[in-house]
Amino acid sequence: MVTLASDPSASLAEEQQVTKVLLQLLQQEQGKLIEASIAGLPELIQAKAEAVTRLTALTKARHALLAAAGFAASESGMRDWVAAHQPSDTRWTALLALGAEAREMNRINGMLIGRHMMRNQTELNILQGKTQRNNLYGADGQSTGMGRGRGLAVG
Secondary structure (H helix, E strand, C coil), X not given: CCCHHHCCCCCHHHHHHHHHHHXXXXXXXXXXXXXXXXXXXXXXHXXXXXXXXXXXXXXXXXXXXXXXXXXXXXXXXXXXXXXXHCCCCCHHHHHHHHHHHHHHHHHHHHHHHHHHHHHHHHHHHHHCCCCCCCCCECCCCCECCHHHCCCCCCC
């Protein structure tokens, strides 16, 4: 018999709720990244960190219960535990689906952040005068980049 104190599935509802909150935060972050708006991003980042910290604590506790029950302290161990103890319970598969959705949204947000960083670096390079020059080679094999043209003669 599985008691609540030894039931690795006891926290699944809370894990789902925290994952849903994380998804909402990721959606808000994505909206701000698409709009190129930094207003409110620090608060979103803090809230995301808190959600991830809570999810991590819940996962560690679930893994400890799995290990104590003789199962692998992992997602595959949880799958095996559910199959053995609660095969009709769909909370685990629902949590896995939410987790996959959150990972994909986080990946997309990372790509958006990367784009912003590249654009900002390009703009910074332009402001610093570090524009790319065409590297052309003359008949002698020497570089004839755009900067080696004729100067302006003042007379």
